Each structure stands twice: as structure tokens, then as C-alpha cells.
Amino acid sequence: MATYKTKGVIIKRVNYKEADKILTIFTANMGKIAALAKGVRKTTSKLGGHLELFCSVDLILAEGKSFDIVTSVEKNWHFKNLCFDLDRTSHAYYVCELVDRFTNEGFKDTRLYNLLLLTLDAINRDVLFEKKMNLILSSFKIKLLKILGFLPDLKKCVKCGKRYRENYFSTFVGGLICKDCFDIDRESLKISFECLKVLNFLEDNSFENIERLKIEKKLSLEVEKVLDLFIRFTLDRECKAKKLLCDVETLNVKLLNY
Ligand SMILES: [Zn+2]
Structure with a gap:
């Protein structure tokens, strides 16, 4: 053999x-x-x-x-923290499931291999604060979409090419739509200017820079919502790890109030 x-x-x-x-x-x-x-x-x-x-x-x-x-x-x-810390485990699951779902057997890309290692390493880091884990995950999602050619233009309106402060994220057209081109459809989400700035930052920066970024929880959740909407649309399904992540977060809140 x-x-x-x-x-x-x-x-x-x-x-x-x-x-x-x-x-x-x-x-x-x-x-x-x-x-x-x-x-x-x-x-x-x-x-x-x-x-x-x-x-x-x-x-x-x-x-x-x-x-x-x-x-x-x-x-x-061996990324040991990924096995013993439920928060990190659920984030790492999500990373691996996305790599698995977005690729077919035999699909080869050194950039994706390096991104996978860097992301698991960032989530594994001892000093990583819990709230920064979501930002690392969001940045991974953007970088993954970019490598695979799925990332929509997050800098200007996909229809008219203009840059406005008021925008919508539309899966129907696959990207950012300004208020003038906006046409109501079921899969549109209003997106704040601050959220757009964070999305661009996550696309352009290393995990080290992202760990230093200070943003409010509300804004971090908005970023996640936009990315999850786009990923669900692209894969045409919800990731199993997304539910696991939500369950772990609910458990953490319950434990805090126990
Ligand atoms: Zn437009």
C-alpha cells in the first residue's frame, strides 16, 4: 500500500x-x-x-x-485551552465548522490553512479576554469570506458605488446598499456607520490589533448579526456551532445570576 x-x-x-x-x-x-x-x-x-x-x-x-x-x-x-474552556471550545467549533462547510474535499488554499492556525492560536491565547473572542471570530469570518471570494464590498454601495453614512446590508444583492438604492426586501438589515467601520477594521487588521480594539457589546453584536446573516445566506443553512455558541452564552448568563 x-x-x-x-x-x-x-x-x-x-x-x-x-x-x-x-x-x-x-x-x-x-x-x-x-x-x-x-x-x-x-x-x-x-x-x-x-x-x-x-x-x-x-x-x-x-x-x-x-x-x-x-x-x-x-x-x-495542541491548543490546550480550546479543550478545557467551554467558551473557547464553542468558538473553535464554529471556526472549524465554517472551514468545513465552505470547502469541498480536495480544496486547497495555503492562506486558509494559515488563517485557521492563526485563529485557533488567537482563541487559545491565555490572556485573551472573553469579550474579544467574538471579535476574533467575526474577523475570522470576514477573512474566510475574503479568501474564498465571497466577501461583499463593505466600503461602498454595490449598486451606485457611492459612499454614504446610512446603509443597509442586503443579501438579495450580496452587499451594501445605500439609502437611495435601498429597495425593501426580506433579507435586508439596516447597518450603522459604526458597524461598517468595525467590519472594515476587522477585514484589514491582524488579530493582535483586533484584540486591542475597544467597542461596546451592542456594536459587537451588530457586527455578528450582519456576518451571520450573510453566512446563512451564502451557505443556505445555519451552522450547528452557532447554536452551541448561543447555548454556552445563555449558560454563562445563568451561572452569573446563580
Ligand atoms: Zn447606492
Whole structure:
């Protein structure tokens, strides 16, 4: 059986048969691949502990009929905070689900691979404040859409090309619409000038700069709402991780008031 080496991040794991798992891995040189990890759910498995979600791994795979099979693995980076902190875990899930949903098997892009690693690293950072996590996630969404060519022009009206302070975000036309071109449709959202400025900032800046950005919770929520509307429209579905994120936030509020 022919074998090959690759390195990548494990973005999804699904149970298969009695003791196996099918892994989805976003790799540096081959893009998104699926691989079979045999027997990893057995406690005696040598591979098991090294094939956790969000891990960056070096792999040796053997070519198989339906799936290529993991024969050897070495963990080269484990984002430990992503596994032990529910807030970070739910954000990391969202990042991985978006990468998975927006790409097909075999899709290759080094920029996306680097963005995935940088985002998981930013969410994993010990000093990251909870409220900044949402901004990191929003910035990831914008950067992902930009790499994949889905990001609408967030600087001017897509119809007339003019820049106004009063705008709407319309999935119908796929971007920003000024008040003059605005035509009521179900999927339009009024967008404040401040929100637009933040969206542009998140597109143009590194995670280090974004961590220093100070904005109110209300504005951060508006940014999320616009991006989630656009992502739902583009994927034509809601991400599962979005619900998980909301559940964790509700739980946090309940715990605060307990
Ligand atoms: Zn216009």
C-alpha cells in the first residue's frame, strides 16, 4: 500500500463502525482531506490521544479504497485551552465548522490553512479576554469570506458605488446598499456607520490589533448579526456551532445570576 506524509489541523471527527473515526483534516499541502482512524475509540489505541479535535498534527497515511488510513501521527501543536474552556471550545467549533462547510474535499488554499492556525492560536491565547473572542471570530469570518471570494464590498454601495453614512446590508444583492438604492426586501438589515467601520477594521487588521480594539457589546453584536446573516445566506443553512455558541452564552448568563 502506498503511503504519504502530510500535516494539518483536525477540524471534524465522526464515529465510524464500532471503534473507528472518520477525520476531516485541513492540510497544508493537500487541502481538505478525509481519513480513517482505525480503532481509535478503544482505550488501548496508540493513535487515540493524538487525534483530538483542533490538534495540529503530522501524519503518515496509507492509500485505501474508500478512505486513506492514518498509520502514524505526531502531535506538533495542541491548543490546550480550546479543550478545557467551554467558551473557547464553542468558538473553535464554529471556526472549524465554517472551514468545513465552505470547502469541498480536495480544496486547497495555503492562506486558509494559515488563517485557521492563526485563529485557533488567537482563541487559545491565555490572556485573551472573553469579550474579544467574538471579535476574533467575526474577523475570522470576514477573512474566510475574503479568501474564498465571497466577501461583499463593505466600503461602498454595490449598486451606485457611492459612499454614504446610512446603509443597509442586503443579501438579495450580496452587499451594501445605500439609502437611495435601498429597495425593501426580506433579507435586508439596516447597518450603522459604526458597524461598517468595525467590519472594515476587522477585514484589514491582524488579530493582535483586533484584540486591542475597544467597542461596546451592542456594536459587537451588530457586527455578528450582519456576518451571520450573510453566512446563512451564502451557505443556505445555519451552522450547528452557532447554536452551541448561543447555548454556552445563555449558560454563562445563568451561572452569573446563580
Ligand atoms: Zn447606492
